[in-house]
Amino acid sequence: MHGASDILLSLFTVFLGARVGEEIAQRLRMPGVVGEIAAGAILGPSLLGWLHPGEVLDAFAEIGVVFLLFAVGLETRLVDLKRVGLIAFMVGTLGVIVPFAGASGWAHLEGFAWNKAMFIAAAFVATSAGITARVLQEMHALQRREAHVILGAAVIDDILAMLLLGIVVSMQDSGVTDPWHLLVVVIEAAGFVLVVGWVGTRVARRRSGWLERPRMSMSVLSIVLALCLGLAWLSTRFGLAAIIGAFLAGLIASETEQREQLEHHMKPLLTLLTPFFFVMTGVKLDASVFLKPAALSMLAIATLIAVVTKLLGAYLGALKLGQRSALAVGMGMVPRGEVGVVVASLGLAAGVFTSEMYAVIVAMSLLTSILTPPLLGMLLRRAHQPEDGDRPGAARDSVR
């Protein structure tokens, strides 16, 4: 992709495709994001071939999901996250352990040695919160308790997944893990999240008047966007996903006095940029996997394991919220998105994954993202209604 003309055509195609897809999805009473992913799958190399993954579109996609998680953080109060802290911790932890165990067993049965099977299983672990965040936002559900649990758990999940990836990678080379190094890495990441979150929100609460002192135009938005980009980058330096840093930046901004003004200003930015993330998710789906029967059945099993184990682990962690809400939380944790793709790429480069397994894992990661929006939409609507035989307090809490 070269030259201003080609780049403009790609951007135009992605944006128009996303908007048409969203419109169709809305009219079919599905979350708009379903239409955006479908538009990507149709426009991508597997079908029409009008769009291809590339550096520029990937960068727009990255910024899109970074700003989305920033906006989600902006609509989230730290106090709400703290209130569900224990449940979120349980959801994050069980939502890592169960998929890891299940996928390790499956990969071993498929003929991989245990150390390789565990590398493959690492691709089943990390939740990618982008899709879920978008569905929650579209359904105006970000203030519900399920949303707070999912967002808190996504942060914990990311830290644990990084730990796990560190362990399995080190198991490939020498069989010897340096536990001290891994411990340091995890403590650094957890420390980054805690220190930035704690200091940032305190400073924001007390000193938000400073945001209006510079003479530049739109100083509040400018400073906060710089914070978002800066923390997104910094979190990648600590081994975490960029969206974790963006979410932290949003949490910090949500404690400022200018919060509502910022929410208002973020809307046009999200309108322009988030479609790139979801359309490119669809573009990256390689439909050729579906044409080989052997790979197709492997993909079906892998996707089933990915969905069921994550759902089960997170559901068990969230049971305190009541069964229906726990189910919604579990479904919200299902998408693996680009994290699974990254692990699979590492595995392919390390010679651990076969090319067939790589294609399956990539397709599985994308399928979990594609399956989530319609199912999560349904479950969130159901969780809204009070249920018989369940703790009514939890159900009421979830409908604030």
Add this chain to the structure above:
Amino acid sequence: MHGASDILLSLFTVFLGARVGEEIAQRLRMPGVVGEIAAGAILGPSLLGWLHPGEVLDAFAEIGVVFLLFAVGLETRLVDLKRVGLIAFMVGTLGVIVPFAGASGWAHLEGFAWNKAMFIAAAFVATSAGITARVLQEMHALQRREAHVILGAAVIDDILAMLLLGIVVSMQDSGVTDPWHLLVVVIEAAGFVLVVGWVGTRVARRRSGWLERPRMSMSVLSIVLALCLGLAWLSTRFGLAAIIGAFLAGLIASETEQREQLEHHMKPLLTLLTPFFFVMTGVKLDASVFLKPAALSMLAIATLIAVVTKLLGAYLGALKLGQRSALAVGMGMVPRGEVGVVVASLGLAAGVFTSEMYAVIVAMSLLTSILTPPLLGMLLRRAHQPEDGDRPGAARDSVR
């Protein structure tokens, strides 16, 4: 530049640099855009080397200037452009002829044959309206008559420059120009501008209610942004700059009922994206030209010719507005920006430009952009004041 982490760091660096640069410029009572270009020059390869031109940053820069010209179009009414139509035509035409003649003569004196000298001169012709548009916007001068003349003239200038480039390129190969082909190209481009502008504004005036009928979120902004990207791309297909199409899209959107809402929504988008264009303008400045005395003196002369000829041509075209306003219009037409760079690249590829001439033309194009904001700012302030011995009506008109 690879990987999400590096891209985020680049975007963060550009954005933060732009904002710090703007803040410093504002405090020194200069247009903010001066600070953004200076930030790019400091962060770029010539000095710190933290930023480099690349596909991703160039794409963000392109989108930034496209949206800027869209927003400028949004603040411009077609009726205002029509009112200054004749003056704008004179400014556009004389602003092409005088620089072309002056630069051809200079390049011939530098030892180039006439056909090559005219190719070089083509790089002196096309005005790049981005910088001027930004200064006009920052100074809240978009409703002044000078602004309408500049914007109208920029469209005419772009069509004529394309014609001229077609002529000089064809003069290199065979010495034979196919006048029919050139005529068709120019008629197509002029037809594109007239048809899109005329049909688009009529439809927008009568049917803007339709923008609110889709169910998607932010439907008005979405449709209009798609129009902007689509017309920007389409105008490159007609040989025009992308910003011409974006400006037309803005003109169309400015006739809708939702105009004020759109202006409001564009602000955060401009805050995020326009800095990329101006910072990258600074990044691309190759300071090594300034280290060779021979090239430096050549650059000084080329820049002087570029500024004086454009200023003179456009000034003569705009004299009806009064001397001070005509001077402001002339200065507003001075920046060549990326158009000069594109012509120089073509010339280098065609073997017409020496590498020294290429470096000089690129640096000249950027220098004209860098010189414009402070001088234009000064002239616009002066043109605001009534002048003795000049037609008072014109001066009053320009202060609406």
